[in-house]
Amino acid sequence: MIVNAELRHRIADFHAAYAACLDHGRLDDWPDFFTEDASYRITARENFDRDLPLSTLSLRGHGMMRDRLYGVQSTIFHAPYYQRHILGPSLITALSDDTVACETNYLVVRTKRDMPAELFNVGVYRDVIRVSETDLKFTQRVCVFDNDLIPNSIIYPI
Amino acid sequence: MIVNAELRHRIADFHAAYAACLDHGRLDDWPDFFTEDASYRITARENFDRDLPLSTLSLRGHGMMRDRLYGVQSTIFHAPYYQRHILGPSLITALSDDTVACETNYLVVRTKRDMPAELFNVGVYRDVIRVSETDLKFTQRVCVFDNDLIPNSIIYPI
Amino acid sequence: MIVNAELRHRIADFHAAYAACLDHGRLDDWPDFFTEDASYRITARENFDRDLPLSTLSLRGHGMMRDRLYGVQSTIFHAPYYQRHILGPSLITALSDDTVACETNYLVVRTKRDMPAELFNVGVYRDVIRVSETDLKFTQRVCVFDNDLIPNSIIYPI
Numbered sequence: 001m002i003v004n005a006e007l008r009h010r011i012a013d014f015h016a017a018y019a020a021c022l023d024h025g026r027l028d029d030w031p032d033f034f035t036e037d038a039s040y041r042i043t044a045r046e047n048f049d050r051d052l053p054l055s056t057l058s059l060r061g062h063g064m065m066r067d068r069l070y071g072v073q074s075t076i077f078h079a080p081y082y083q084r085h086i087l088g089p090s091l092i093t094a095l096s097d098d099t100v101a102c103e104t105n106y107l108v109v110r111t112k113r114d115m116p117a118e119l120f121n122v123g124v125y126r127d128v129i130r131v132s133e134t135d136l137k138f139t140q141r142v143c144v145f146d147n148d149l150i151p152n153s154i155i156y157p158i
Numbered sequence: 159m160i161v162n163a164e165l166r167h168r169i170a171d172f173h174a175a176y177a178a179c180l181d182h183g184r185l186d187d188w189p190d191f192f193t194e195d196a197s198y199r200i201t202a203r204e205n206f207d208r209d210l211p212l213s214t215l216s217l218r219g220h221g222m223m224r225d226r227l228y229g230v231q232s233t234i235f236h237a238p239y240y241q242r243h244i245l246g247p248s249l250i251t252a253l254s255d256d257t258v259a260c261e262t263n264y265l266v267v268r269t270k271r272d273m274p275a276e277l278f279n280v281g282v283y284r285d286v287i288r289v290s291e292t293d294l295k296f297t298q299r300v301c302v303f304d305n306d307l308i309p310n311s312i313i314y315p316i
Numbered sequence: 317m318i319v320n321a322e323l324r325h326r327i328a329d330f331h332a333a334y335a336a337c338l339d340h341g342r343l344d345d346w347p348d349f350f351t352e353d354a355s356y357r358i359t360a361r362e363n364f365d366r367d368l369p370l371s372t373l374s375l376r377g378h379g380m381m382r383d384r385l386y387g388v389q390s391t392i393f394h395a396p397y398y399q400r401h402i403l404g405p406s407l408i409t410a411l412s413d414d415t416v417a418c419e420t421n422y423l424v425v426r427t428k429r430d431m432p433a434e435l436f437n438v439g440v441y442r443d444v445i446r447v448s449e450t451d452l453k454f455t456q457r458v459c460v461f462d463n464d465l466i467p468n469s470i471i472y473p474i
Contacts, residue, residue, distance in 0.1 A: 005163045016249040082304040087246045088403045091332040117277040117305040119433040146398040147433040163321045174407040240462040245404045275435040275463040
């Protein structure tokens with residue numbers, strides 16, 4: 001696989017579509033951005049840099065993802081909030097025959113009803129994306145965040 | 159019309175030029191980013207999602223835009239502030255023969271003299287852009303913002 | 317030189333790699349993004365707009381850059397913090413045979429240990445980049461920031 005203009009645009013679109021999915025609260029579509037057995041983790045930079053396994057959230061596969069969404073929507077008691085993802089340019093770090101690894105800085109701004117907008121989560125996505133002719137899917141997405149003091153809880157996926 | 163690399167780059171440039179125009183205070187150039195009878199709205203997500211017409215600002219055509227700029231520069235009493243737009247990647251959502259619809263997440267950081275920078279307005283641009291051989295123009299730009307608690311007022315265009 | 321898709325992608329990659337270098341604390345690699353005698357300045361917008369020479373930081377050449385890094389790492393007493401750069405799209409403003417000038421809005425979010433993330437520095441990079449077949453290097457990078465009230469000090473490069 002080579003990194004041509006078309007692949008770059010597909011990757012940028014994939015990131016933008018993922019952000020739009022979460023920002024607009026279409027949670028049920030979220031697992032579709034991942035392969036069936038993909039892993040999804042949210043972890044503090046402090047832990048990631050030391051290769052420590054502790055994660056704020058760690059899911060593997062659509063089953064666990066859908067379970068988390070069920071929790072978010074039906075069992076966790078929480079105040080609703082808006083998310084808005086602002087993404088920087090992606091840096092491609094590795095390529096194989098059918099996957100591409102890339103890093104993308106992100107900022108998630110949270111807005112609660114009648115409250116000012118806040119810096120909620122800031123860090124870098126460390127992704128492995130499986131590229132096929134028809135679509136892109138994450139086989140791995142690790143959200144490594146800088147701000148280990150989390151305001152309240154991370155409820156929705158990042 | 160097809161979404162090729164060239165069109166993507168023209169769209170990205172158009173967004174960047176629009177942001178630079180506002181961020182550098184070149185307000186008189188702002189209407190030129192729109193067609194003569196374009197509509198420009200700033201509206202809260204809460205209203206947009208419910209299809210409610212109430213907007214923080216709603217302008218149609220260069221005449222109303224220039225009137226607003228006259229107000230901003232000559233009749234509204236307000237403390238000046240800097241704006242800085244940080245834009246995410248654009249997601250193309252629809253195409254016709256000569257227009258493209260797209261969504262772009264944005265964050266506007268405001269800085270007042272001798273004050274820390276603040277998250278001023280965060281949301282998504284929902285645009286319809288008319289594409290011709292020579293230029294791009296908005297026929298519609300709706301700024302849908304998440305943070306319905308506005309710090310002071312929105313004076314300048316977003 | 318013409319601004320084709322390949323050059324645009326090289327510029328986007330260069331910006332992303334620069335941000336990743338600083339965000340991940342690989343300070344020793346930082347001068348390699350510049351030509352041997354490049355200039356690097358951090359200056360307030362208020363001064364820049366009036367053509368005033370005062371800069372928060374002004375370095376010329378690898379020697380001064382390495383001296384600054386030595387200071388940051390060995391002689392300046394400061395609390396460590398994380399940086400995270402969120403970059404908007406780049407706007408190309410001038411071209412010559414082997415250089416390209418461009419402007420890129422940036423937001424640097426700072427996170428100190430056990431503190432919430434903060435808007436640390438927000439502004440625009442005004443760059444001149446030398447383009448060769450093998451690589452890109454800044455001959456000039458001016459970081460023009462809006463928020464002249466700096467929280468503590470700017471220790472690391474922006």
